[in-house]
Amino acid sequence: MNIQLQRLSQINCHDIIALNTHPLVLAHMPLGDNQFDETFCKEWVKQKEQHWQTHGFGVWALTFDGVFGGWGGFQDENGDADLALVLHPDYWGYGKNIAKKIVEQAAAQLSLTSITIHLPLSRKKLGAIRRYGFIEEGEVDFDGVAFKRFRLKLSSLMKKKPC
Structure with a gap:
């Protein structure tokens, strides 16, 4: 399967809406809801594009x-x-x-020392995250929803690579 990274602005809004309101996807996104309509989608994509300009990194659309x-x-x-x-x-x-x-890619191309991942407390399968080197830092709150924060120091990732 050919997996490509594209900008979200290249994707039809209806496809993004279908993903972000899919019931099985929403079950894993406690901050998401099914009110993600076309107006909201266009603003969301615009914000994601602005994020690239501000931070030098962002999210991609994934096509298969x-x-x-x-x-x-x-x-x-x-x-x-x-x-x-x-x-x-x-x-x-x-x-x-x-x-x-x-x-x-973050370790090789971005000037980052670490990255984080936030998972809802309902997420119980954490073995793969820990095996990859993420260390649990504790709980944080986003909009009244608790998440576990994990951090990966990219220097530790580089040490794992063979010479």
């Missing part, structure tokens, strides 16, 4: 053999580059490889 299947990358969260990955259920099996590629 030319079909939009999700979005992922980094978002500024109180000064940290926070990894976000949202995939349509048809592509959930690709999440691990996509996340690995995004993290490795």
Whole structure:
């Protein structure tokens, strides 16, 4: 399968809406809701594009053999580059490889010392995150919803690579 990274502005708003309001996707996004309409989508995409200009990093649209299947990358969260990955259920099996590629790209191309990931407390399967080197830092609150924050020091990632 050919996986491409594109800008969100290249994706039809209706496809983004379908993803961000999909019931199975929303089950993993406690801050999401099904009120993500076309007006909101256009503003959301505009904000994601502005994020690239402000921070030098952001999120990409992910296409699978030319079909939009999700979005992922980094978002500024109180000064940290926070990894976000949202995939349509048809592509959930690709999440691990996509996340690995995004993290490795951050280590190689961005001037970051660490990245974070925030997971809802309902997320119980954390083994892969810990094996990759993320260390739990504690709980944080976003809009009244509790999340666990994990941090990966990119220097530790570089040490894992073979010579």
